[in-house]
Amino acid sequence: MTIQANIEAKITDALQPEYLEVANESHMHNVPPGSESHFKVTVVTTEFDGKMLVARHRILNQLLKDELNGPVHALSLNTLTPEEWQEKNGEVRKSPPCLGGSKAGK
Amino acid sequence: MDILERIKEQVESNSVVLYMKGTPQIPQCGFSSRTAEALKSCGHEFAYVNVLMDPEVFENLPKFADWPTFPQLYINGELVGGCDITLELHEKGELQKMVSEAVAQQS
Numbered sequence: 001m002t003i004q005a006n007i008e009a010k011i012t013d014a015l016q017p018e019y020l021e022v023a024n025e026s027h028m029h030n031v032p033p034g035s036e037s038h039f040k041v042t043v044v045t046t047e048f049d050g051k052m053l054v055a056r057h058r059i060l061n062q063l064l065k066d067e068l069n070g071p072v073h074a075l076s077l078n079t080l081t082p083e084e085w086q087e088k089n090g091e092v093r094k095s096p097p098c099l100g101g102s103k104a105g106k
Numbered sequence: 107m108d109i110l111e112r113i114k115e116q117v118e119s120n121s122v123v124l125y126m127k128g129t130p131q132i133p134q135c136g137f138s139s140r141t142a143e144a145l146k147s148c149g150h151e152f153a154y155v156n157v158l159m160d161p162e163v164f165e166n167l168p169k170f171a172d173w174p175t176f177p178q179l180y181i182n183g184e185l186v187g188g189c190d191i192t193l194e195l196h197e198k199g200e201l202q203k204m205v206s207e208a209v210a211q212q213s
Contacts, residue, residue, distance in 0.1 A: 053187060053190075053191045053194060053195075054185065054186070054187050054191060057187060057188070057190070057191065058172070058173075061172075061173065061174050061175075065174070068174040068175070069174070074137065074175065075174075075175060076137070076189070076190055077190050078190065093190075093193065095136070096136025096137060096139060096140050096189075097136050098135075098136055099128070099133055099134055099135055099136050099138075099139055100134065
């Protein structure tokens with residue numbers, strides 16, 4: 001299973017999202033072609049109702065702990081409740097361009 | 107000093123501190139860059155730690171607040187979040203308020 005598919009499966013199992021998008025943005029960064037190192041995840045679920053952003057991110061960081069300890073170098077998170085998603089008309093922020101520092105990381 | 111003690115002291119002695127890759131002037135990562143820009147736009151001085159220049163902090167900060175990624179923003183000793191959360195707060199106008207209040211409390 002690809003890392004991308006694995007991330008999708010873990011989030012789907014744990015949070016039953018109404019909407020889920022896992023985008024592999026590794027091509028935007030200083031890594032070999034075909035890498036699975038940089039992901040942007042958008043999750044819309046009622047599980048986030050009444051939770052602060054930090055708490056929502058912690059849930060995902062915890063779920064994806066093994067990935068973050070391993071091959072995944074960057075994880076951009078958009079965590080919304082169904083109401084917030086509707087207010088935003090399904091628009092999420094674009095990820096920043098790489099500035100080259102990733103090689104200094106993992 | 108133990109590294110976790112050192113981090114604790116950093117976040118407690120600076121009302122606003124950003125752990126980032128690179129510096130606010132020369133950021134080395136797109137996420138750190140955006141976070142620093144959002145903070146700069148609040149119009150107050152803020153402390154930063156370049157984690158690429160401090161391997162011990164780089165290694166241990168994720169354990170400190172149980173937060174696996176960089177950048178990390180702390181206000182009044184508390185983890186606010188990373189890039190996504192900081193930008194979201196900035197867009198809502200809340201970041202400015204949090205920073206101003208923290209700076210006012212310290213002075």
